[in-house]
Amino acid sequence: MSLRRSYTAIVERNVLWQGEFASEPYESAWASEAIFFVRALEVSRDFAGTAHVQISADGIHWVDEGSSFDLPKSRDEVTFCKVRHFGGFLRIHGIASNDGVKVLVSLALKE
Amino acid sequence: MSAHRADPRLSRFDPLERIIFYDDFDEGIRGWSELIGNYEHTLDSMLAEYSDMRPPMLSNLTMWDTGAAGSMEGDYALKLASRARAGSLATSIKRLTFRRRGHIQLECYFTFKPEANELRLSLNDVRAFGVLFDLQDGMNPEYRWMPHLRYLNAQGDEMINRWQMKGATREFQKIGDSGETVSHFHLGPENWENVDAPAQTLAYNEIATKMNWHYLRLNVDLAERRFLGFQCNDLIYEGDPLKFISIPAMPNLNCMLNTAFWVESNRDKRAFLYLDSVLLSGEF
Numbered sequence: 001m002s003l004r005r006s007y008t009a010i011v012e013r014n015v016l017w018q019g020e021f022a023s024e025p026y027e028s029a030w031a032s033e034a035i036f037f038v039r040a041l042e043v044s045r046d047f048a049g050t051a052h053v054q055i056s057a058d059g060i061h062w063v064d065e066g067s068s069f070d071l072p073k074s075r076d077e078v079t080f081c082k083v084r085h086f087g088g089f090l091r092i093h094g095i096a097s098n099d100g101v102k103v104l105v106s107l108a109l110k111e
Numbered sequence: 112m113s114a115h116r117a118d119p120r121l122s123r124f125d126p127l128e129r130i131i132f133y134d135d136f137d138e139g140i141r142g143w144s145e146l147i148g149n150y151e152h153t154l155d156s157m158l159a160e161y162s163d164m165r166p167p168m169l170s171n172l173t174m175w176d177t178g179a180a181g182s183m184e185g186d187y188a189l190k191l192a193s194r195a196r197a198g199s200l201a202t203s204i205k206r207l208t209f210r211r212r213g214h215i216q217l218e219c220y221f222t223f224k225p226e227a228n229e230l231r232l233s234l235n236d237v238r239a240f241g242v243l244f245d246l247q248d249g250m251n252p253e254y255r256w257m258p259h260l261r262y263l264n265a266q267g268d269e270m271i272n273r274w275q276m277k278g279a280t281r282e283f284q285k286i287g288d289s290g291e292t293v294s295h296f297h298l299g300p301e302n303w304e305n306v307d308a309p310a311q312t313l314a315y316n317e318i319a320t321k322m323n324w325h326y327l328r329l330n331v332d333l334a335e336r337r338f339l340g341f342q343c344n345d346l347i348y349e350g351d352p353l354k355f356i357s358i359p360a361m362p363n364l365n366c367m368l369n370t371a372f373w374v375e376s377n378r379d380k381r382a383f384l385y386l387d388s389v390l391l392s393g394e395f
Contacts, residue, residue, distance in 0.1 A: 007169075009167075010145065013154065014155070014162060025192070026166075029169075029171050029179075030169050030171075030187060058175035058227075060227070
């Protein structure tokens, strides 16, 4: 039996997002499915933010994929978004309120 | 003819007696992970330099102008990508232990480039890339020792094109409040010295979207703690043993045999190091 390859990358760790943010590009051409997990390490009261999945042919020019999800609003809360059929490069991009959230972003990929 | 010469994937290597690992990244990430610093209670306790060493990824070398180049032998390479910030490092590590203190030899095929987001030569946008071993003796250990070799491509606007070694690390610092954890940053810009070898200009090939693969070999003697030499393409260094970082043995690192690669940006632009394949062989 051949097992499906999988890999989880920590694309952002202990990073404060305030205002506009984008995770670092991650090459995912080998994978057919992905989940972005965002865990709040520290978050201010009344925080609000939304992330949009973006795809890219070259890792330089980005376009919204169409999927969006809320960022976590309390410490250790996790939010996520599932994506399929995304081509070569993945990231999340969005707007966080100015009081900010410190995040750990995991990208779980599977063949 | 030895068996590895008959294997098209291995015949481009010159391994020692036995292969410890052979990583062809068409098969996956193969145990290479992001390097992280030590911490206690909170990630904020980590030395700042270790806080963001970037996860490795599998790349098929897709370029905006010509599409995917694939790797040297197959479709995928291991890619280390810095942030778009001068001095940003991406560092990946594979952690093993050894079973005999003999010779070891690391070989790989690599290429490096800046992100191709400007239509200009970009020759000096990658500052450096390198490879290191993090080693400690086994039974009754005396030393932890760390041979480092880097190719300093450019510093600021100046092309350097020199191979360098490192003979000293920074002071150890206490991490957290338990007294159990320490850390030292050994990839800073200080204490690098030129190896007594000519400058070597590696084929860059004119624009940021063309990659040529290069061969690199390092030799280390675990028994005598000697960093014996290296080869990159047609440059072979077999002179006096190279300098390395040496520190007293630490409590829980016996027989450690770690290998790490890194790449450093020289501009506010991502720097990429690609590894087609890595082979570690030894006498054991």
